[in-house]
Amino acid sequence: MIELNWLYQTLSKHMGPSGWWPADSKQEIIIGAILVQNTTWKNADLSLQALKNKTNFKPEKILHLTDQELIETIKPSGFYRNKSRTIKLIYQWFNNRDWNFLLQNGETKSQLRKELLNITGIGNETADVYLVYIFDQVEFIPDSYTRRLFKKLGFSHTNRYEDLKCHITLPQEFTYHEAQDFHGLIDEFGKIYLKNDVIFNNSFLAKEIQLSKS
DNA sequence: TTCCCGGACT
DNA sequence: AGTCCAGGAA
Incomplete structure (x- = not known):
């Protein structure tokens, strides 16, 4: 099973800091x-x-x-x-x-x-x-992009928001900055690579997963 | 499940 | 004309 730390590091390596949430205040x-x-x-x-x-x-x-x-x-x-x-x-x-x-x-x-x-x-x-x-807390935000991605990664309980949230906890060592960045990276990834199966299968993430299995 | 609602894209 | 989109309430 995919480790959340590995997922975060891989997204971060390929897309850099997400800069989310973009706002002046x-x-x-x-x-x-x-x-x-x-x-x-x-x-x-x-x-x-x-x-x-x-x-x-x-x-x-x-x-x-x-x-x-x-x-x-x-x-x-x-x-x-x-x-x-x-x-x-x-x-x-x-x-x-x-x-x-x-x-x-x-x-x-x-x-x-x-x-x-x-x-x-x-x-x-x-x-x-x-x-x-807003409150700088460490929380997992399993929005629709996140649930679509986790489904592809082989997680279960991805159909409903609270369902996935109950089964996933962010790693203890995550700071709130990382929690913010993690969510931002997933949604940026989703906008680009979760349009259909072909695009996802050609994404850097699908390739990294193949590499990690060999 | 259905309704709330506009705009972009197909 | 139909569909989708960083959801939520009844």
């Missing part, structure tokens, strides 16, 4: 992670830049937008009714925490995750993205 990541739900990054970025121009992601500006204004601004990325509501909710939630991106007074990582999941519009994947890229 954590506020931009918070909003971007909502806007990109079930859409392409291209469309999410249209909404993200429009909202940045209008508010620079400042809490007082975002929270004072009317629902109609917010909806009009983020329209290109779709699901604008749901996403505009979630943006308001998550900004209120971070306001209550004083925009402190740390675990507070003895709260555990899993308590924080549950609290995030209680916010309408924040599901498994977005909660884990926040843990890794």
Whole structure:
């Protein structure tokens, strides 16, 4: 079976640091992670830049937008009714925490995750993205690209998000920087090489796997 | 399972 | 016209 350390090193060797999540601020990541739900990054970025121009992601500006204004601004990325509501909710939630991106007074990582999941519009994947890229925690993010890749690598339980998450733990020695980079590398790999079997079978990763078996 | 939703690509 | 895309809720 493929070792996660080997997978990370191999992806890193061939693609270099992923530089994920690309953003100028954590506020931009918070909003971007909502806007990109079930859409392409291209469309999410249209909404993200429009909202940045209008508010620079400042809490007082975002929270004072009317629902109609917010909806009009983020329209290109779709699901604008749901996403505009979630943006308001998550900004209120971070306001209550004083925009402190740390675990507070003895709260555990899993308590924080549950609290995030209680916010309408924040599901498994977005909660884990926040843990890794906002709160600097070490978490595995088995999104659709990750599950497709792991299926090809011979892992089981790859059909559903929580299913794979239960069966995979990142190596103990992983830092949060590596957890961030690992997820970024997998998604960059997925965009390029998981389009179909032929492309994957000709990828550097498929070749490295063959080499490692011989 | 179905609905939420726009844009790019086929 | 049909499909896909860094999902989530009911």
